[in-house]
Amino acid sequence: MSRAAIFDLDGTLIDSPRAIVETFSAAFAAMGLRARDASATRATIGLPLEEAFSLLMGVPRHDARVxxxxxxxxxxxxxxILPKARSMLFPGVTEGLQALRDDGVALAVATSKFSASAAALLEAAGLRGQFDLVVGADQVTRPKPDPEMGQLIMQTLGVPAGRAVMVGDTTHDVLMARAAGMRSVAVTYGVHGVQELTSSGPTWMADTFEDVLTCLRAALSSN
Incomplete structure (x- = not known):
């Protein structure tokens, strides 16, 4: 395979942001801490857990409480989250990923989740078998928006930047793609809004997963 589509996970393939906020709140409750404002928690989605909890708790990343x-x-x-993963898939994701595979496109996930959690979520959603590679934040030294994750995926798959496209719902995804020399599709149905996504300069914007497929097919068929 000489072409690749790289996907973020939460807010891009799976409509999990609300459940993630609930999960953060449950963690705080288990520690006897007050729940953080939902909007503040949602704003950390897309960051590694260490950074998210550090920001929300106001302590250093290496603090034992994190x-x-x-x-x-x-x-x-x-x-x-895992028990309801299948019900949280965005419309068209399952069929769309299969269509890309049928077109000979290599598929990968680049997520700020730990790799084991990402694999478990994909498995629970029935998607794990669609992906050639899943890379989590614990597999790189510098997570998004640094290009390291994208570069690792391209190197592993043997795909050059000009034949790879990143799809994500946050500016972290778009900025990673740009730094790695890839084009990007910013989806508007996830965590970051249109204005914020536009500020990061994506190559395309997509309002649905069907729109994502249209962008990817145009991008990857032209190479």
Missing amino acids: AEAISWYQVSFREV
Whole structure:
């Protein structure tokens, strides 16, 4: 395969942001801490858990309380999100990914989740078998928006930047793609709004997963 579509996970393939906010709140409750404002928690989606909890708790990333919060988050993740993963798929995702594979496009996931959590979520949603590669934040030293994750995926798949497209719902995804020399599709149905996404300079904008497919087919058939 000489072409690749790289996808973010939460807010791009799976409509999980609301459940993620609930999971953060459950972690805080387990620690006896007050729940953070939902909008503040939602704003951290797309960041590695260490950074998200650090920001929300106002403590350094290596603080022991951050590690404790992540442990509670992972417990809640298994109890809250995984059981309903299939029902949270955005319309057209399952069929769209299969269509891309049928077209000979290599598929990968680049997520700020830990790799084990990402794999578990994809498995629960019935999508894991569609992807050639899943890369999480724990597999790189510099997560999004640094280009390292995108570069690792392209190197592993043997696909040059000009034949790869990143699809995501946050500016972190778009900025990573740009830094790695890739084009990008910013989806408007996820975490970041149109204005914020536009400020990061995506190559295309998509309002639905069907629109994503249209962009990818145009981009990858022209190479």
